[in-house]
Amino acid sequence: MSILQLCRVWNSLFAAGVCAYAYIIAGHAVYIEATAAIFFLLSFANAHNDIVDFNVDKINRPDRPLPSGKISLKTAKIAAAVCLFLAIAFGFKFAWLFAIVGALCFVYNKYLKRFPLVGNFAVALLVTTPIAIPILDIGLPQLELFNLMFFAFTLTLAREITKDIEDIEGDRAMGLRTLPILINAQFSLILVFLCEIQCLVQLAMFKLPVFFAVLPCLLLSAFFACKKKIKLSQNMIKIAMVLGLVFFYIYHT
Numbered sequence: 001m002s003i004l005q006l007c008r009v010w011n012s013l014f015a016a017g018v019c020a021y022a023y024i025i026a027g028h029a030v031y032i033e034a035t036a037a038i039f040f041l042l043s044f045a046n047a048h049n050d051i052v053d054f055n056v057d058k059i060n061r062p063d064r065p066l067p068s069g070k071i072s073l074k075t076a077k078i079a080a081a082v083c084l085f086l087a088i089a090f091g092f093k094f095a096w097l098f099a100i101v102g103a104l105c106f107v108y109n110k111y112l113k114r115f116p117l118v119g120n121f122a123v124a125l126l127v128t129t130p131i132a133i134p135i136l137d138i139g140l141p142q143l144e145l146f147n148l149m150f151f152a153f154t155l156t157l158a159r160e161i162t163k164d165i166e167d168i169e170g171d172r173a174m175g176l177r178t179l180p181i182l183i184n185a186q187f188s189l190i191l192v193f194l195c196e197i198q199c200l201v202q203l204a205m206f207k208l209p210v211f212f213a214v215l216p217c218l219l220l221s222a223f224f225a226c227k228k229k230i231k232l233s234q235n236m237i238k239i240a241m242v243l244g245l246v247f248f249y250i251y252h253t
Contacts, residue, residue: 002070003079006050007043015042018152019130021245022145025252028138037091037098038130044083045105045126051076052109060170094133101129116179120160127156144252147206151199151244158195158221159237161188166230189225196222196237203244213247214240 016039023030050057050066051073058067065071084102091098108122128149135142135149164171164178165185171178180188196218203211217240224233 002065003075006047006065006071006076006079007083008046009043011046012039012042015039015127015130018245019133021249022131022134022148023137025144025148025249026134026138026142028134031093031133031137033090033093034133034137035130037087037089037094038133040083040087040090041098041101041105041129044080044087044102045109047076047080047083048106049109051080056167056170056173056176059173060167091133094136097129097133097136101126114176116177116182117161120157120164120179123160124153124157128153144248147202148248150202151207151210151248152241154195154199154202155237155241155244158192158199159234159241161192161195162225162230162234162237164188166234192225193222207248207251209251210244210247213243217243 016035019035019038020030050064053060054066054073057064062068066073066076087098087102088095104122105126108119108126112119112122131145131149131152135145161179165180165188168178168180168185172181179191200211200215200218203214217236221233221236221240224230224236
């Protein structure tokens with residue numbers, strides 16, 4: 001059970017579901033091996049993230065499996081390695097891509113997250129991988145999937161910056177230089193709002209039903225952020241992403 005928590009299995013299952021969903025949006029048969037590969041890739045990224053963040057999580061998230069002592073570092077490292085191997089094995093058709101993204105996850109967890117904004121962009125790009133696989137598999141043009149990728153990228157970037165604001169105390173204690181630490185939380189929130197506005201503009205131009213579906217959530221996200229209720233703000237972004245996926249499916253062409 002602790003290994004499932006380490007790998008954040010629900011997040012990994014969600015990512016695999018997005019990959020299958022993207023195939024459906026494109027009107028193509030689901031590539032089962034690719035969805036399995038996405039699941040194990042995200043599981044690796046999550047497990048490795050907790051390994052690298054062991055000391056930070058003692059402050060920010062002491063209930064996580066590693067800082068709470070539910071699982072050892074050695075076991076966590078083995079689980080992460082197995083997940084990466086399975087991601088490349090299941091994604092043999094695109095093994096090169098899974099190897100590259102796996103390497104990017106490693107570099108992000110180990111180095112990039114220390115740099116303001118660079119790490120946030122890396123995570124946002126990782127989240128678009130489940131949508132990029134069907135594009136590579138089916139071929140261009142895939143305007144519907146590109147719109148979906150942009151939606152996922154902008155909201156993930158907003159959510160990642162919001163998470164940095166939430167974790168500012170622990171990150172500062174560990175000497176990290178995240179965006180909220182470098183330019184303060186207020187200016188970071190402005191960037192979050194700009195991401196949300198950019199997402200809404202794109203939806204208003206290309207997917208009006210999705211625009212109306214996510215608008216209340218993003219307005220509430222901004223409201224909670226202004227009230228310094230960062231966790232609630234982040235949760236509203238997550239809900240907006242789920243609603244967006246649902247309405248993308250209902251109104252896909």
